[in-house]
Amino acid sequence: MASTDLVHAHAAPQGFIRKYIFSLDHKVIGLQYYFLALIAVFTGMFLSLLMRIHLIWPTAQLPLVGEIKPETYLGLLTMHGTIMVFFVLTTAPQSGFGNYFLPIQIGAPDMAFPVLNMLSFWTTFVAFVVLISAFFVGGGAPLHGWTGYAPLSALPNAGPGQQLGADLWITSIAIFCVASLMGALNFITTTLDLRAKGMTLMRMPLTVWAWFITAILGLLAFGVLLSAGILLLLDRNLGTSFYVPLVVVNGQVMGHRGGSPLLWQHLFWFFGHPEVYIAILPGMGVASQLISTFSRKPIFGYRAMVYALMAIGFMGFMVWGHHMFMSGMSPYSAFAFSLMTMAIGVPSAIKTFNWLGTIWGGKVRLYSPMLFAIGFVSLFVSGGLSGPFLAQPVLDIPLHDTYFVVGHFHLIMGVAAIFGIFAATYYWFPKMFGRKMNETLAKVHFFVTLLGTYAIFMPMHYLGMAGQTRRYSQFTEVAYQTKLIPLQTFMTYAAFVTIAVQLVFLFNLFWSMKKGEKASDNPWEATTLEWTTATPPPHDNFGGRTPVVNHGPYEYSVPGAARDYTMQTDPATAPVD
Amino acid sequence: MGLALLSIIWLITFVSTYFFAAKTWWLPKGVTVAAPLIDHQFSFTYIVMGLVFVAAQSGLGYLVWKYRDRGQARPVSYSHGNTKLEVLWTALTAILFIGLNLMGSPIWAAERFEPAQAGAVPVEVTGMQFAWYFRYPGADGKYGATKPDLIDPSSGNEAAIGLDPEDAAAKDDVVTGTMFLPVNRQDDLSLRAVDVIHSFFVPSFRFKQDAVPGLIIQMHFTPTEVGDYEIACAELCGLGHYKMHGMVKVVSQADFDKWLAEREAAKQ
8 A cells, every 4th residue: 555645745736727627636526527427318318218208109299309310319329328318327426426325435645646637537428429429420420329330330331320320339349448448547547656654455434345346347348348339430431340350231232341240249248337337336335335234233244245246246247148148159158158148147146135134123213225225236236137137148139129128228228327426426526525415305316216117127027028129219110019018108207307306306406405404414324434434535635644444334233332433544443343 | 114115015026926927928839840849948947037036025025024124132143254155055056056957958969950851842042131031942942143233132033132144044033022831840940130130030930030141050940830920030130120021921831832933933
């Protein structure tokens, strides 16, 4: 552990621009990421609203948008997926909260490389602007979906949106990869080198473990996606043939020869599968942290939780082929990928058992952060249990590319991760802004969102079993699918309600910044280092002090202690380990 | 609050489970040799996962309610976990998941490791934006040559897949927009795509396979009931993906022979 005061060389900035725009302070950068993700999530949600409306009322004339055509629908679909996966699920849990709280939780004054940190945020911002600009160019947004399968994504004449829109889409992702690589380096270095005295690896909060392992996944995964994206740009613009064999588009023989469409899928999913863990691991960390804190009990099986995170991270790189069972990939390799995929369910199950074990015998305080953490567990279980269907190649035959898959990943990596973000928001808001969010509004938000998300995504499993294919802009062309429209209609109404209640969250967020009840430095009576410092934390996090850590992160209800929580910095004489 | 949370979680669990158990929406009737095997594996997985789902969700709701903070001075159990329990549920989960995987493997192997039997009906399936074409090799049993520059999607017949009329083996090839198959006979499919990836999905057959440009993918299945079955494209292929629809007509061997002979005659 390097000397922390040497690293933290920059003084507190004075001017507005250095303080709030091009800030080097990890806390400001964390909030910048958070608010970027907030803009992104409401954009992505608005796109999904348009999609849900189009599915039920295909000819509706909408204000601002007009009538949505099939190609517009696919553009919305591509942009919804890309915005949500990259700019929400990767950005808020990891870059947002990770940036703000990882250094504080390990007792560091800042990230290891503050300038790199600033650069990674602004690079992400540029990536977002480039992505959104795809809506406004001729042809509009690309229609190849967030997975951008070649040759569709590689051929400018394969459909509207496949011209400049597709180039912007790939460029945006490539820029995002660069930003994420910078962020990952920073997270890893900070965790390894800037921990305070006494903060051994096995005393790190599980949130820190989750951010650390996620950063390693990012470092290994985004490099591959970056390369894959550059090759795709070359195929599109310089006539190379990495992904495109001889093809004939609408009677026109294209110049490509000898490329492999499956190569893109291998490279994309080599990134894409670890990416789902990048989205969900920070949520797991938050859930662990909150369930222990609000159950007033040490986390059940801390070491098992750490090893499970590591196992998930490690095995996460060996399962990508389960996205490709129907792709024409060798059926023999499906065996191996399937077996690894079933195996990765084991550490995920361990985590669930341990969350339940933590609640067992505790004294559960059901404040809004805890409600969302429990919601996270519920959604994680529901989304997780459809995994063993899809992981078996033989069951993937009827289910692949149906709504069953859409329901599965929305529950487990979409909504579960979003619940993790909500839980983290309600939990850390008092530390970030010095005030609490309104608890009544938070509870309304929680219950309606939980019911609403289940009402939207559970029926998708039924639809998938009945053979409803995903990425269809209308269900009127295939007779057996037309029969399923009533269920789709129900989901659209559920989406209206669920989306509406997110405005309650938005209102609560901004209202509470100004008007919320003033919070003490440790309103949840929690143990980790962020609760030992001022609210909001000063520029160097601990006001010139360097914390010394004497305890593990989850020492609640220690027998014989004066209060039911022992902070990590409490004197070592306290009667624990 | 604990009771509210318990009620909501249980409500979600039981409503979700009801619609699974009542099979309100379910796989369509399976009409291939493999379908009952796949359905059996599906049902078994579904029962196991269903039990775990109900147990985990109701457990979660119950624990949160049972151990809610009621302000009393009840001592909290100070425990960092239990290694024996940890090992137990890790082992049980591993056995369950790996076991399920191994159970389903023979079906997959039978479907995808073995080539089609001798005497299977050869059919070539070609996907292109946004239609399916089916080719039967005719009496010579050989597919004639195709040429990319002869592909004319607007023709709707042999020219749609670029069949080379100069090639002797092409003379008796029949190309259609509707697939005909004889019942209770295995077919020998060759899947191709000329532009982007498509996916040949027939829910009633429990059959799905991507058609990939540059590859010829060999597959087979055996339909077991006469009838009309819908094909849906299952891989996003462009703006017309949703209407890339086709039909399979499974008919008796006699009807199949008659149909093919008529098509051959019409070509001459």
